[in-house]
Amino acid sequence: MKPSQFAKGFxxxxxxxxxxxxxxxxxxxxIDGLVKNGARNAEIPTHxxxxxxxxxxxxxxxxxxxAAYRAWRTEYGYRPGQVIDLALKTIKPSPFNPRHxxxxxxxxxxxxxxxxxxxxxxxxxxxxxxxxxxxFVSDGGRRVRALKEANKETVKAIVIDLxxxxxxxxxxxxxxxxxxxxxxFDNAVVWKRFLDDRHFHSQKELAEHLGLDESTVAVALSVxxxxxxxxxxxxxRPDRFGSNMAYQVGRYHTARGADxxxxxxxxxxxxxxxxxxxxxxxxxxxxxxxxxxxxxxQRYAQRLEIKLDGVSVGYLKSYGDDRIELRLKGxxxxxxDDILRQIEKMxx
Numbered sequence: 001m002k003p004s005q006f007a008k009g010f011x012x013x014x015x016x017x018x019x020x021x022x023x024x025x026x027x028x029x030x031i032d033g034l035v036k037n038g039a040r041n042a043e044i045p046t047h048x049x050x051x052x053x054x055x056x057x058x059x060x061x062x063x064x065x066x067a068a069y070r071a072w073r074t075e076y077g078y079r080p081g082q083v084i085d086l087a088l089k090t091i092k093p094s095p096f097n098p099r100h101x102x103x104x105x106x107x108x109x110x111x112x113x114x115x116x117x118x119x120x121x122x123x124x125x126x127x128x129x130x131x132x133x134x135x136f137v138s139d140g141g142r143r144v145r146a147l148k149e150a151n152k153e154t155v156k157a158i159v160i161d162l163x164x165x166x167x168x169x170x171x172x173x174x175x176x177x178x179x180x181x182x183x184x185f186d187n188a189v190v191w192k193r194f195l196d197d198r199h200f201h202s203q204k205e206l207a208e209h210l211g212l213d214e215s216t217v218a219v220a221l222s223v224x225x226x227x228x229x230x231x232x233x234x235x236x237r238p239d240r241f242g243s244n245m246a247y248q249v250g251r252y253h254t255a256r257g258a259d260x261x262x263x264x265x266x267x268x269x270x271x272x273x274x275x276x277x278x279x280x281x282x283x284x285x286x287x288x289x290x291x292x293x294x295x296x297x298q299r300y301a302q303r304l305e306i307k308l309d310g311v312s313v314g315y316l317k318s319y320g321d322d323r324i325e326l327r328l329k330g331x332x333x334x335x336x337d338d339i340l341r342q343i344e345k346m347x348x
Contacts, residue, residue: 065080065161066161066163068127068129069127069161072127072129073159078159080161081158082158083122083156083157083158084156084157084158084159085154085155085156085157086125086135086154086155086157087153087154088144088147088148088152088153088154088155089153090133090134090135091123091125091134091135091137091144091155091157092128092134092135092136092137093136093137093141094126094136094137094138094164094168094169094172095136095164096164096165096166096168096169096172097137097141097169097172097190098169098172098173098176098182098186098187098190099141099172099176099181099182099186100185100186100189100190101183101185101186101189101231101232101235102141102142102145103235103236104305105236105305105307105311105312106142107142107145107146107149108149108307108310108311108312109310109311109312110142110143110145110146111146111147111149111150111310112309112310112311113146114143114146114147114150114152115150119143119147119155119156121140121143121156122140122156122157122158123137123138123139123140123143123144123155123156123157123158124137124138124139124140124157124158124160124171125137125138125140125157125158125159125160126138126159126160126162126163126164126168127159128164135157135159136164136168138160138162138168138171138172139171139172139175140155140157143155166199166209169190170209170210173210183235183238184219184220184223184241184242184243184246185223185231185234185235185246187220188220188221188223188224188226188231188246189224189228189231191203191206191217191220191221191224192221192224194206195221203217203218203221216243219243219244219246219247220243222247222250222251223243223246223247223249223250225250225253225254226246226249226250226253226261227258229258230249230253230258230261230262230265233262233265234246234249234265237269240268240269241268244275245268245275245278248275248278248279248282249261249264249265249268249278251282252264252278252281252282255282264278264281301318301319302317302318303315303316303317304316304317306328308331308335311330313328313329313330313331314326314327314328314329315327
C-alpha cells in the first residue's frame with residue numbers, strides 16, 4: 001500500500017516490537033514524504049464512462065496496486081491519495097473494525113466540533129467490490145458517527161487499496177494505538193471474535209500477527225470473559241481502567257459475579273483505589289472492615305449524564321429512596337457558583 005493513499009500529515013508509529021513481519025503500515029515508516037493531495041472536492045461519478053485521467057498520474061508509482069483497485073480508479077479517474085466527497089449513506093462499518101465501543105459523550109463532543117469547524121481530516125475507506133458504490137470505513141468511525149449526528153450528507157474520504165480482512169484490521173489498530181484511543185476492552189471483544197471465527201488458531205498466532213507479546217493478548221482475552229455491561233462501566237473511564245486494572249476486575253468477576261463486580265467498580269472510582277489495592281481485594285487480603293464496606297456498597301438505581309453545550313461534565317446518581325450523588329468537573333468558576341446557589345436555594 002502506498003503512503004500516497006493516506007491523509008496528508010499522517011505518520012506511522014515506529015515498530016516497537018521484535019517481530020520481523022512488515023505490515024502495510026510498518027512500511028510507511030521508511031517513507032519521509034507524503035503525496036500532496038489533489039482536488040479536494042472531486043466527486044466519483046455514477047456512470048460507467050471512463051473520464052480523463054489526472055495529468056500527473058504518470059508520476060505516481062502504482063506498480064503494486066491490486067487489479068480491482070486499478071480498474072476502479074481508472075474507470076472513475078481517481079488519483080491515489082485524492083480526497084473526495086462521498087455520500088454518508090454509502091459508508092458502512094467494517095467487519096474488521098478494531099473499535100467496538102464508541103462513547104456517546106465522545107461522539108457528542110466531536111459532533112459539536114464538526115458543526116463549528118467542519119471536517120478537518122479525511123477518513124480512509126475501502127471499496128466493497130461486491131456491492132459497487134459502497135465503502136467500508138477503514139479509519140474514521142468516530143467521524144462518520146459524528147457527521148451523521150450532525151445531519152451531514154457527505155464525508156471527505158480517501159479511498160485506499162486494501163482488502164477487507166486482517167490487514168485492514170491491523171491498519172486501523174495501529175492508527176488507534178498511535179492516537180492512544182485503542183482500549184483493552186475493544187481488544188477483548190474483537191480478539192475473542194477473531195479466535196471464535198477461526199481467523200487465528202491460537203492466542204500465540206494472534207500475538208505474532210499483531211507484533212505483540214502473548215501476555216498482552218492473554219490479558220485482553222481474560223477481560224473478554226466479562227459481561228459487556230460490566231465493560232461499559234469501565235470503558236467510560238480509560239484513565240482509571242487500563243489493562244492491569246481491567247485484568248484484576250476480571251479476576252474478581254470470576255470469583256464473585258457481575259453484581260459484586262459492579263460494586264467493586266464503584267468502589268474503585270469513589271475511593272480512587274490503585275491496581276495494587278484492587279489486587280489485594282481480589283486476593284482477599286483486605287481487612288474485615290474494608291471487606292464489609294465492599295459487600296455493603298449500594299449499587300446506584302439510576303445514572304443521569306449531565307452535559308453542557310453537548311459535552312459531558314459529570315453525572316447525577318440516585319441510590320435507594322433517599323440518596324443522590326452529584327459529581328461535576330470542568331466547569332467555569334461562574335458556572336460552578338451559579339449551580340451551588342441554585343442548589344442552596346432548592347434546599348431552603
